[in-house]
Every structure is written in structure tokens, then in C-alpha cells.
Amino acid sequence: MDEIIVSAPGKLILHGEHAVVYGKVALATSLNLRSYLRLTSSVDEDNVSLSLPDINIKKTWTTESLQNLFKDVHVDEISQNCLNESLVDVIKEFTEFKDEWTTRDLAIVSFLYMYRCIAVTDGHYPAFNLKIASSLPISAGLGSSAAFSVAMATAFLILTKKLNAENIKHNTTEIIDITENNDDTPSQKKLKLDTEFVKKSSNSVKISSKQDDDHANRNHFSDQDLDLINQWAFISEKIIHGTPSGVDNSLSTNGGFITYQKKLQGVPKIEKLQGVPNIRVLLINSMVPRSTKALVAGVRQKYDKFPSVFGPIMDSIESTSLQSKKILEQLAMTETPELMKSLEELIKINRCLLDAIGVGHKDLDQIYRVLQTHGLPCKLTGAGGGGCAFAILRQDTSEDFLKEITKDLSSHGYQCWETSIGGAGVTIHKKADGQYQNEAQFPKTLFD
Ligand SMILES: Nc1ncnc2c1ncn2[C@@H]1O[C@H](COP(=O)(O)OP(=O)(O)O)[C@@H](O)[C@H]1O
Numbered sequence: 001m002d003e004i005i006v007s008a009p010g011k012l013i014l015h016g017e018h019a020v021v022y023g024k025v026a027l028a029t030s031l032n033l034r035s036y037l038r039l040t041s042s043v044d045e046d047n048v049s050l051s052l053p054d055i056n057i058k059k060t061w062t063t064e065s066l067q068n069l070f071k072d073v074h075v076d077e078i079s080q081n082c083l084n085e086s087l088v089d090v091i092k093e094f095t096e097f098k099d100e101w102t103t104r105d106l107a108i109v110s111f112l113y114m115y116r117c118i119a120v121t122d123g124h125y126p127a128f129n130l131k132i133a134s135s136l137p138i139s140a141g142l143g144s145s146a147a148f149s150v151a152m153a154t155a156f157l158i159l160t161k162k163l164n165a166e167n168i169k170h171n172t173t174e175i176i177d178i179t180e181n182n183d184d185t186p187s188q189k190k191l192k193l194d195t196e197f198v199k200k201s202s203n204s205v206k207i208s209s210k211q212d213d214d215h216a217n218r219n220h221f222s223d224q225d226l227d228l229i230n231q232w233a234f235i236s237e238k239i240i241h242g243t244p245s246g247v248d249n250s251l252s253t254n255g256g257f258i259t260y261q262k263k264l265q266g267v268p269k270i271e272k273l274q275g276v277p278n279i280r281v282l283l284i285n286s287m288v289p290r291s292t293k294a295l296v297a298g299v300r301q302k303y304d305k306f307p308s309v310f311g312p313i314m315d316s317i318e319s320t321s322l323q324s325k326k327i328l329e330q331l332a333m334t335e336t337p338e339l340m341k342s343l344e345e346l347i348k349i350n351r352c353l354l355d356a357i358g359v360g361h362k363d364l365d366q367i368y369r370v371l372q373t374h375g376l377p378c379k380l381t382g383a384g385g386g387g388c389a390f391a392i393l394r395q396d397t398s399e400d401f402l403k404e405i406t407k408d409l410s411s412h413g414y415q416c417w418e419t420s421i422g423g424a425g426v427t428i429h430k431k432a433d434g435q436y437q438n439e440a441q442f443p444k445t446l447f448d
């Protein structure tokens with residue numbers, strides 16, 4: 001069957017979570033865990049179907065019902081630059097989760113919003129099946145919502161040919177769409193899907209890490225395409241999160257290593273770091289689910305109550321980002337015990353700062369204690385309140401040492417694994433020899 005498959009990575013914030021919401025610099029990198037989106041032509045050609053197996057959601061709407069829903073929305077009210085709150089309200093009313101809004105429900109609102117704003121063009125409502133399945137743990141601080149948003153924005157932009165035309169060959173797969181009749185025949189209009197991208201090395205995104213070269217080779221978006229994807233993904237993040245800083249979607253779009261700073265006015269400052277060393281990272285999942293939206297709102301409340309206390313803490317968190325960035329740059333030359341020690345010290349310091357703003361959790365404390373007995377400092381990553389923590393491993397860390405740590409952590413019910421970082425951002429998976437590139441990494445549920 002004709003299809004589009006795209007994927008977008010999760011992220012690891014090394015330093016700067018929460019502070020980044022207040023305009024401070026964050027230091028972050030992409031993960032090798034990704035969310036995969038598969039868009040196929042609809043068997044029942046009047047339907048739009050959404051399948052989100054990771055959060056147990058399956059929904060189908062007729063294109064006619066969606067047309068009715070959005071009949072009063074004017075094109076000039078739609079833009080990737082700002083969230084249309086009244087459109088969100090219309091969708092919330094329609095989806096019937098009227099009282100208790102969970103983040104999970106907001107995935108549907110975000111889908112319908114993006115469908116209307118990107119997939120509908122010239123009053124034409126396309127029918128299709130869309131599925132998103134992730135190898136990322138959801139709501140664990142690794143940016144699953146951003147990966148979800150980036151993958152969705154990209155697929156809709158491809159579907160409607162809104163990405164840089166120079167980059168796209170219009171000769172590949174096709175999807176059947178019967179909602180628009182040509183002449184008097186109840187005909188099927190064939191909508192071309194642009195799944196073949198021509199390599200354009202002059203403006204393709206630069207991957208700063210030495211790792212994950214196969215991902216890097218698949219990424220041929222222009223900077224302009226990436227900006228458009230990122231802008232739309234940010235809108236989706238706003239629906240799911242409320243007040244995101246934009247660091248997660250920027251990283252999921254671009255991949256690699258970045259420093260990110262939100263500006264109160266104007267575009268955020270994103271610096272792509274080049275030549276970052278091949279650092280080893282251990283990820284630990286506390287298995288405690290939490291909501292970024294609730295945690296960010298909780299910090300905001302306390303910040304507003306005690307600005308003179310929270311302001312300097314946010315400044316200090318920013319300093320951990322900036323100092324660590326400098327160390328990473330030095331590490332690119334050579335790994336010395338002193339530099340590794342400084343990186344570890346900053347991790348310990350920031351962990352205390354994050355505790356001070358109230359985003360710790362007793363299971364995270366337990367993880368810190370277990371790793372400390374092995375001499376490994378670690379900190380939470382993402383919004384905290386549970387979710388994931390990470391530790392940086394020295395290059396000579398042995399397998400036996402890692403096995404011991406894993407055993408210790410799993411005896412407390414925590415998962416841990418070494419992960420590779422700095423890989424490619426949003427990627428289109430093309431078929432070669434009857435197989436998709438990196439198909440082995442796709443979650444099984446993508447094809448169920
Ligand atoms: N694979 C997915 N399928 C469906 N929804 C997803 C998926 N990944 C993320 N989401 C959306 O993002 C939300 C999780 O976002 P959040 O709480 O910020 O956690 P994270 O730290 O993983 O980004 C989910 O509740 C859902 O709305």
C-alpha cells in the first residue's frame with residue numbers, strides 16, 4: 001500500500017530544563033530512540049483514522065464530519081506563527097473530553113488541529129490512516145511529545161507538498177482521495193505523496209555528532225523546510241504542554257547537539273554544536289509517569305511567588321549549561337580525568353538546583369543513591385517529577401561495571417540502558433530493495 005513513513009527523535013536535556021522556559025540557555029542532544037509515523041491511503045475513502053497504540057487511542061472521523069466541524073474557520077486565522085485558541089476550543093468541544101483534560105487526550109486535539117491547519121488545503125479534506133508508534137517511553141522526560149509533533153507536522157507538510165519543492169521528486173507513491181470531484185464524475189483524485197527527496201548537500205542540516213551516520217545520510221531537508229516543520233511542531237507542543245520553551249521540538253527537528261535559548265520576542269537562538277565528542281550516556285527510567293504540563297505549571301507558580309529566590313536558581317542552572325558546553329568543546333580535543341570530573345560535578349550541582357525548584361521525586365533520589373554507590377553522579381532529564389535520569393560514562397567504562405549497575409537498578413524496579421546520542425533529526429524513510437531504511441528499528445505496532 002502507498003505510504004509515507006517519517007520518524008523524529010527524542011531528546012536528552014543535559015542541562016537547562018525548566019530554566020529554558022524562563023529564557024535561559026539549555027544544552028541538549030537528540031537520542032537514538034524515535035517516534036515513527038505511518039500514513040497510508042484510507043481503505044474507506046471517506047474516513048480519517050488515527051491510531052496511537054502507545055496510548056491506546058483509535059479514532060475515526062468522516063471527512064464530512066470534519067468539514068462540518070471546521071466550517072467556520074477562516075484561512076487567514078491559520079498560521080504556523082501562533083496558536084489559534086478558539087480553534088483549540090472548537091476541537092475540545094467536539095472531542096467530548098470536556099472536564100478533565102489529560103495530556104493523553106491532548107494528542108487527539110493536536111492531531112485534529114494540525115489536520116485542519118496543514119493537511120486541509122483549498123477546502124479539500126484528505127482521507128487517510130495515520131499511525132504513530134514510538135520506541136521512546138511516553139511521559140518520561142525524553143521528549144516524546146515533541147517527536148510526536150515533529151513527525152506529524154512533517155507528514156502533513158509532505159502530503160500537501162508544502163516543503164521546499166526543489167527538494168522533492170513528484171514521481172513516487174500516490175494516495176487515493178475521493179473527496180474532491182473533478183468534472184462530473186465521482187472520480188478518484190490521485191494525490192501525489194512526496195516521499196523521494198533529492199540530496200541537496202549545500203543546505204542540508206549538519207549533524208554535529210560522529211554517531212548514527214546512517215541517520216545522518218537519510219536527512220535531506222533544507223533549512224527552510226526544517227524551520228517550517230519546527231514552527232508547526234511548536235504549535236502542536238503548545239497544545240499538548242501549554243507553555244513549552246521550544247527546545248524539544250527544535251532538537252527533534254534538527255537532531256545533533258544544540259544550545260537553545262527562547263527569546264521573549266523574536267526567534268529563539270539555536271546554536272548547533274559541531275565536533276562534539278562521542279560521549280557515552282547511561283539512561284535510567286524511574287518508571288514514574290508524570291506530566292510535563294503539570295510540572296512546568298507548578299514551577300511557574302512557585303517562581304511567581306518567590307521571584308527573587310527562583311530567578312538566581314534559574315541563572316545558576318543556565319551556568320551549568322554554559323560551563324558544560326565549554327567542557328564538551330574541550331573534550332572534543334581529548335578526554336582528561338579533570339574534564340570528566342568537572343562534567344560530573346556540574347551534574348551533581350544541577351541535580352540539587354532542580355530539587356530546589358521542586359521537580360525531584362523519591363524514586364529519582366533512590367536512583368541517585370544507587371549510582372552514587374558506584375561512583376556515578378546523575379541527574380534527572382526533562383521535566384522531572386519521575387521520568388528519566390542520566391549519567392555520563394567514561395570512555396573506559398567496562399561491560400562488567402555496567403552489568404553490576406543494571407542489576408542494582410533493576411532490583412529496585414528501574415530500567416537502564418546505554419544509549420547513543422547526537423543522531424539525525426526528522427527523517428523520511430525511503431524504500432530500497434523492498435525494505436525501508438532502518439526498518440529493523442521500527443516499532444512492531446507500526447505495521448499491525
Ligand atoms: N507515541 C505517541 N503516541 C501518542 N501520543 C503521544 C506519543 N508520544 C507523545 N505523545 C503525546 O505526548 C504526551 C506526553 O508528553 P509529555 O508529558 O511532555 O512527556 P515527554 O517527556 O515524553 O514529552 C502524551 O500524553 C501524548 O499526548
Ligand SMILES: C[C@@](O)(CCOP(=O)(O)O)CC(=O)O
Nearest residue numbers: 018141143244245292382383
Ligand atoms: C521542563 C522543560 O524544560 C523540558 C520538558 O521536557 P519533557 O517534556 O519532560 O521531555 C519544559 C520545556 O522546555 O518546555
